Amino acid sequence: MIRSVIRGSGSALPARAVSNAELAKTVDTSDDWIVERTGIRNRYIADDSETTASLATDAARAALVAAGIEASDIDLIVLATATPDQTFPATATIVQNALGCNGGIAFDVAAVCSGFLYALGTADSMLRTGMAKRALVIGAETFSRLMDWEDRTTCVLFGDGAGAIVLEAVEGDDAGAGIIATKLHADGAHNELLYVDGGPSTTGTVGKLRMRGREVFRHAVVNLASVLNEALEEAGLTAADIDWVVPHQANARILDATARKLGLPAEKVIVTVDQHANTSAASVPLAFDVGIRDGRIKPGDLVMFEAMGGGFTWGACLARM
Template identity: 45%
Template sequence: MTRYSRVIGTGGYLPEEVRTNEQISQTVDTSDSWIFERTGIKSRRIAGAEETASSMAEIAARQAIEAAACDPEEIDLIIVATGTPDRVYPSTGCLLQRRLGIKNCVAFDVQAACSGSIFALSIADQYIKSGAAKKVLVVGSEICSRVVDWTDRGTCILFGDGAGAVLLGASDEAGILSTHIHSDGEYEDLLYCPNPQAATEANKDEAGYINMRGNEVFKVAVNTLGRIVDETLAANNMLQSDVDWLVPHQANTRIIAATAKKLKMSMDHVILTLENQGNTSSASVLLALNEGVRDGRIQRGQVVLLEAFGAGFTWGSALIKY
C-alpha cells in the first residue's frame, strides 16, 4: 500500500504592528507609489519587542494542530524553517517543542532562506512516506525586521515578519504528490545576511543585515521558477490546466505574475498576501496556504502548487492534492 503525507491542518500568525510604505518614506527616499509599483507591497507586519521566531511559531502551530483536531503528543517530528532563529542553538524547533509541551518527538531547524518551508515540507514528506513518522509539524517563522537595515531603501521596503504552519499526517490518499528542491551556492553574493559573530578579518566590519542585488536576483528567480514549474508538471504527467491554485513565495508581484503566466493561470487563481504582509521569507508560502484554506478558496481535492526561491540560491516546489 502506497503511503502519502497529507495536509491535515494549517495555521498562521502575523504581529500586530503594521508598518506602511508611507511610514518608511518618512525615513528613506521613497514613496508609497514607488514601492507598490515595483513590488506590489503596501504594508508589512513588524514583530513586537518581546516576540521571537519561536513565540510566533507557537501561535501558528497551535492553530494547525487545532484545525487537525490532533493531540500534540501524536506529533513525531517538528521542522522549523527560519533564518532568524531565537538562538544559534538550541534550534528554534527545540524551543517550539518545549512551548508546545511535546516530549516524545524529534525537532530541528532547516535554513534555506525563503525556500525554507518548501525544503521542510520535502523532508517531512520523506519521513512520512518512509514510515519513520506519522504526523509532522512544519513551521516557517521569521523576524526579518531585525536583520533589515532600515536606512537601506533597496531592502527595508521588502520584508516583514510572521509565521505559517502546516501539520502533515500519514494517509492512504494522495496528498503531497511530489516535492522538488535545488540549490546553487555560486550566487551566494547576490543575496546574503552576514553573521558578525562568525566574521573573519576580511569581513569583520559587515553588519548583520540583509544584502541584496535586486535586479540580478530578479532575473535568476524568474528563469528558475519557470523551470521548476516545468519540472513539477513533468514529474506528475500533468498539464498547466491541471493545477487549480498557485501558492507562491511572496517576494514580488512581477515574479509571481511571470510564474502564473508560465502556468497559463489567471491571477484569480493565485494566492497573494504580499500587499499587506511583504516578504516574510520562509513563512510566506505557509501563510499564503493558510489564508487560502481558511477563506475557503482552496478546497479539498484541488491541486495546489507551492513554490519558492531564496538566498543560496535555493528554490523548490511542492505539488499538493489538498
C-alpha cells in the first residue's frame, strides 16, 4: 500500500507583531477583555509588502529545508486560503513559480479555517493514487485584509501567517508512518453564522468578515468532537491512543471544551492561539510546526489534526509521524 508520509514542516509570520495592548490603542477593547474571552494575547499583521503568496512561499521553503527535499522534487502544491493574492490565477501557482518547480500540479482550496484539512486530504488522495510523488500542502492567510476594524467582536480574533508540510508517497504497511484516516464535512445551511459580506460575483468588492460567535462556538464543539471520533473509528483507535491533537486555533475556550468532550488531557493539545490568534487555514500547520520545532511531536507519535470554519466546513486527519 502507499502512504503519504510527512517529511517536514515550516511556517512564516509577518514581521509585525501586534499585542492586545497595542490593538487597544485603536480599537475599543482591552487585554483583559480579549484574553478572558479568547485566550489571545498577540497576533501578526502583514504589511503591504507581505502577501498570502509571499508568506506561503517562505513557509514552503522552510518545510523543504526541514524535509531535506529540493523544490524541483515537488510535483504537487495544494494551497488552502480564503485570502488569495488575486481572484485568479491560484496563489499556488505563484508559489510554484517562486520556488522554481513549474510544470507540476498547483491549485488552491477554499474551505476557510478547515482549508488545510481539505488540502491535506486532497493531496493525500492524489499521492496514494499515483498522480504525484511529493507534495507541498500549505495553509496561508492575510486575514487582516478582511477585518472590519470597527467591529471589536471580530477584529481582535484574527491574524496573518502561513504553514506548510511536505508529503511524500511511500510504500509501507498499516503500522508505518503516514496519514491513516481523513474525514471531511460541510453544511451550507449555516452560511449566515460566519461569512464575508462581499465577493466578485455579488458586490464586486472583497467585503468584511461577519460572525455570530456564540452560535459558531456551539457548532464547533459538537462538530469537532464528532469528526475526531469518526477518524478514530476508521483507524480502529481510541482517544487514549492519541499523542497530540493539533487543532485549528480559533479560541482557547473551543480548544478546552473539545478536549473535555473527548476526555483528552489539556497537555496533549498543541495551543498557539495565544501567540498567533486565528490565522484561518494557516493555524493548523502553524501549530504543527511549533510542536515539531520545540520537540514535543516526535517520530512515531500519533497526531490528530482538526478544524472547523465558515461554510460550515469541518474535518479531522489522523497521522503517524
